[in-house]
Amino acid sequence: MDDLSKVFESVAQYFGLLAEPARLRILHCLCSGELSVNEVVEASGLTQANTSRHLNLLYRAGVVDRRRDGTQVIYRIVDPNFVDLCRTVCITVASRADAHSPPRDSLLRLEQQLGEAGGSERNGPAAA
Amino acid sequence: MDDLSKVFESVAQYFGLLAEPARLRILHCLCSGELSVNEVVEASGLTQANTSRHLNLLYRAGVVDRRRDGTQVIYRIVDPNFVDLCRTVCITVASRADAHSPPRDSLLRLEQQLGEAGGSERNGPAAA
DNA sequence: TGACCATATGCGTGTATAGGCATAGAGTTG
């Protein structure tokens, strides 16, 4: 396998992280600030086991970071590109939804949230 | 299923398109210009059946467009966001590879190509 | 130390999909 193949593999793997509704939902929860696993569970509606697994994946991939606080573990988004990626795709999806039959309001809302999260308050810890 | 779920579903599906090395390889071929299926087959090293299938997927998803030319079918990238997405992720992956053990040259090369493709010659039909 | 909370993980199952092989469909040229 040549170098380019490895690159494609890595990039595909990264996109794969975001190719799962459950993970997007979790990340969406974390956009508004850091949360413990349990808080993510409540906010996302996923099971505890599932949430933990996904958070672990995202952690090992470097999308989120974590720290202990007593018995809890607090997760937060650290990947500086994540918000950009989601915004870009949301715009794509939104413009496509327009053409068909749109659940548009929530898209705009989501986009706003992503914009806020990335733009001002938590403009992240510089480059990776 | 509420609206937000649908959004996550759609976004995940879009990311899923890019979560496959074969498709990235195909899209990379198409970055330098439109190609017939056969040309993509030769350039990518994939089988004809596979290439056709992936191209079809990308077409139905609106990432590429196609037209007939005699017996051939010519594909080209139309999604205005695709190049941006790839560049963003490539930078992420590259900065991560730096930390470990880098096949860096090809990353930079790829990034350049993506940059050229998106930046000047084929700067797409404005924003979506 | 033992009870208790929050989090992580092993195991089994169901589902989605990539890829190979063979072949069907579409279009051209004699």
Place this chain on the structure above:
DNA sequence: CAACTCTATGCCTATACACGCATATGGTCA
């Protein structure tokens, strides 16, 4: 129309992975 080229697709298998359930691990407090 027949032969040929290019492209698409049906069938099959293997693999990857999300999820649920049960349980282990790690940390706190009485």
